[in-house]
Amino acid sequence: MTELRLRVNGVERQTAVPDHESLLTTLRERLGLPGSKNACEQGECGSCSVLMDGELVCSCLVLSAAAQDREIVTVEALSSGDALHPLQQAFVDAGAVQCGFCTPGLIVSAYALLRANPEPSELEVREALAGNICRCTGYGKILEAVQRASREMYRR
Amino acid sequence: MAVRVARDLDDAMHALAADPAVVLLAGGTDLMVDINFGRRRPESIVAIDQVDELRAIHQDGRVRVGAGVTYTRLLAEDVASRALREASRTVGSPQIRNAGTIGGNIATSSPAGDALPVLAALDARIVVRSLRGERSVPFAYWMTGPKRNIRAPDEIVVAAEWEPAGGAQTFMKVGTRNAMVIAVASLALVVDRANATVRVALGSCGPTIMRAYEAEAFARGIFEELGWDRPTRPSESACAAFGTHVAAAARPIDDVRGTKAYRRHVLAVMGARALSRVSVLE
Numbered sequence: 001m002t003e004l005r006l007r008v009n010g011v012e013r014q015t016a017v018p019d020h021e022s023l024l025t026t027l028r029e030r031l032g033l034p035g036s037k038n039a040c041e042q043g044e045c046g047s048c049s050v051l052m053d054g055e056l057v058c059s060c061l062v063l064s065a066a067a068q069d070r071e072i073v074t075v076e077a078l079s080s081g082d083a084l085h086p087l088q089q090a091f092v093d094a095g096a097v098q099c100g101f102c103t104p105g106l107i108v109s110a111y112a113l114l115r116a117n118p119e120p121s122e123l124e125v126r127e128a129l130a131g132n133i134c135r136c137t138g139y140g141k142i143l144e145a146v147q148r149a150s151r152e153m154y155r156r
Numbered sequence: 157m158a159v160r161v162a163r164d165l166d167d168a169m170h171a172l173a174a175d176p177a178v179v180l181l182a183g184g185t186d187l188m189v190d191i192n193f194g195r196r197r198p199e200s201i202v203a204i205d206q207v208d209e210l211r212a213i214h215q216d217g218r219v220r221v222g223a224g225v226t227y228t229r230l231l232a233e234d235v236a237s238r239a240l241r242e243a244s245r246t247v248g249s250p251q252i253r254n255a256g257t258i259g260g261n262i263a264t265s266s267p268a269g270d271a272l273p274v275l276a277a278l279d280a281r282i283v284v285r286s287l288r289g290e291r292s293v294p295f296a297y298w299m300t301g302p303k304r305n306i307r308a309p310d311e312i313v314v315a316a317e318w319e320p321a322g323g324a325q326t327f328m329k330v331g332t333r334n335a336m337v338i339a340v341a342s343l344a345l346v347v348d349r350a351n352a353t354v355r356v357a358l359g360s361c362g363p364t365i366m367r368a369y370e371a372e373a374f375a376r377g378i379f380e381e382l383g384w385d386r387p388t389r390p391s392e393s394a395c396a397a398f399g400t401h402v403a404a405a406a407r408p409i410d411d412v413r414g415t416k417a418y419r420r421h422v423l424a425v426m427g428a429r430a431l432s433r434v435s436v437l438e
Contacts, residue, residue: 002159019158019201020191041192043185043252044336055228055254061188062255065159066181066203109250130335131249 002065008033009077023062024048027074035075035104046132047105049112050074056112058131075104078111087111090149096141102134110146118154122147159201165209165285168312171202173287176309178202182224183255185248186264210259210314219320220283223259223313227271230258236320237278238437239344242327243270249336259313262298265305268339268360272299274327276357276365277344280318284311292317299364321348324387324437328426329359331413340414341422343402345430349384349438352376356427361406361419368405368427371398375431387436395428402427 001016008031015030022041027033027050037047041060048059051073059072078085084092087107097103106129113120113128120128125146126139134142162168172178179198181187182205190196204210210224219236230244231253247253247270261269262282272295275282281292284307295316299305307313324347331337342359354375358366375398382388390398408419 020197022188022192042189043248046249046251049251056251057255058251060192061184061251063159063181063184063188063191063201063203066161066201066205068161112250127335128250131251 002068004064004067005069006067006072007070008072009074017064019065021064022060023050023052023064023067023072024059026064027059027072033074033076036108037101037104039101043131044133045102045105046109046129047102049105049108049132051108051112056109073108075108078107085111086152087114087146087149090145090152091142094141094145094148096137096145098134098136102132106132106134106142110149113146114150114153119150120146158199159203161203162207165207165312165314168202168204168207169285169287169310171200172310172312175200180204180263180312182257182260182263183226185252185256186260186266204312205257217319218317220315220317221258222315223262224257225259226255226257227253230271237274237318237325238323239274239277239325239327239346240271243274243329243342243344246270246327246329246334246337252336258316262316263305263307263313265299265303265364267299267302267362267364268342270327270329270339270342270359272365273342273344273357273359275316275318276367277325277346277355278318278321279355280316282313283315283317284308285314286310286312290314295365296367301363321346321353322350322438324349324434326430326434326437328430330422330426338413341406341408341419341426343423343426343430345427345434347375347379347434347437349379352379352384354379356402356430358402358406358423360413361408361423363407366405366407368402371401371405371427374398374401378431382435387438389432389435392428392432395432396424398431399424399427399429 039045039047043058181203210222214220227244227247261271283292329342339360403420403424408416
């Protein structure tokens, strides 16, 4: 076991973790943050996407015990109280959510994209979301939602 | 302590010297999959992703890229290789490119590692270091089989180095989709106009990265005729013949990602297209 110290969504957190535990498991099972989803555990599906020191990563591929003192942002940080983040609202409005399992990962990936590139072309959105798999809506509505959020957040 | 984060290279080398069974963790995109699926349970892990010395990129005539440089950085920074940029863009997804490192590809030595055919075609050298000292090995001698290489247990891959080979180079990869795909077959072609040299290397087409030496000799003949300095496209039949030479160099197998026959077919197609593409680049 390692005594792990992390800054998660702006708050200092501390917990003991087994040596082989992924950051995803730590977030979900020890820190009460089930927004990041567990599906493939091999970096293929993007459902567990978080920001680590500002960079988009799959939390299932981060070894918790080696993530000492890193800064983590999860999907839970995006809304403020009951007010959805514009990206989350755009996903609702565009009908980009069906079963919802992939949604948190897609929201975090899209958030990382818009921060770096506020007005992405459709091709840029496609490339940025290539690491996130959705098995039910099809991607059309998701692409639409990201473009919608971009207009909403960065309206000139 | 079973997991520790190395402060610097010295720290990591001491850990490996004390216990050669230590497993190094860089971006985690290979090792963590094995751990998550219970295929590996390393007793002792040393994370090297915070080691600054491994994250440097130097260019002074030669290019030296630290083993800890991620694919995202290879896309954003100038490393004097168009082919390496192209290969980096095909690696996984943004999430994987933010974590995965060129040193991970080199140390894992999968025949499907996207950066590896490029390193072979650049005639790169792999730099490894231990408490015993540093050595640099031509890529052609680095891999000895699938996921096997000549790294000694106490050595750390610290960098890859190459001489800039000009702009006439490319990388190609075939898979079932553009993103998140492990190569069914891949190819890197470098036409070094200044040194009148051609190098072509194949990924996922044999137990190691394969150089297609006969194809290289054939292409040299083409450029002798066309002139090395002048971007000129060879005839379609010359490109096709080059592709045939490329395919002949492969030692492919049938596996879950593709058949032997398909791999040979796409290599011939990629070879012809790569020569056609590269021949008109400066």
